[in-house]
Amino acid sequence: MGTVFKANSISIDADAYRVRFQNSYSSLIDPTTSETVNYLQPSSITQGLEFETTAVLTKVLKPLFSTETAANAFL
Numbered sequence: 884m885g886t887v888f889k890a891n892s893i894s895i896d897a898d899a900y901r902v903r904f905q906n907s908y909s910s911l912i913d914p915t916t917s918e919t920v921n922y923l924q925p926s927s928i929t930q931g932l933e934f935e936t937t938a939v940l941t942k943v944l945k946p947l948f949s950t951e952t953a954a955n956a957f958l
Contacts, residue, residue, distance in 0.1 A: 892939040901930040 885898035905926040910919050 894937045896935050898933045899931075900933075901928065903928050 884900075885896060887894065887896040903926055907924045907927075908921055909924050910921045912918070913920050
């Protein structure tokens with residue numbers, strides 16, 4: 884979900900996201916048999932906020948960019 888504001892010399896956008904990842908696989912080697920064991924890991928959730936600003940300060944300078952992100956992930 885997000886929003887954007889645009890004017891003559893500035894644009895600002897903000898996004899919020901929440902993504903659930905499922906069905907990832909991992910493996911390990913069994914220390915007693917030395918065989919590879921594959922298993923299904925639990926699902927994980929990644930969520931966060933992102934803000935971005937683009938501004939033109941003068942007609943001579945190129946645009947100035949700024950991106951800020953805050954996120955976390957958990958099982």
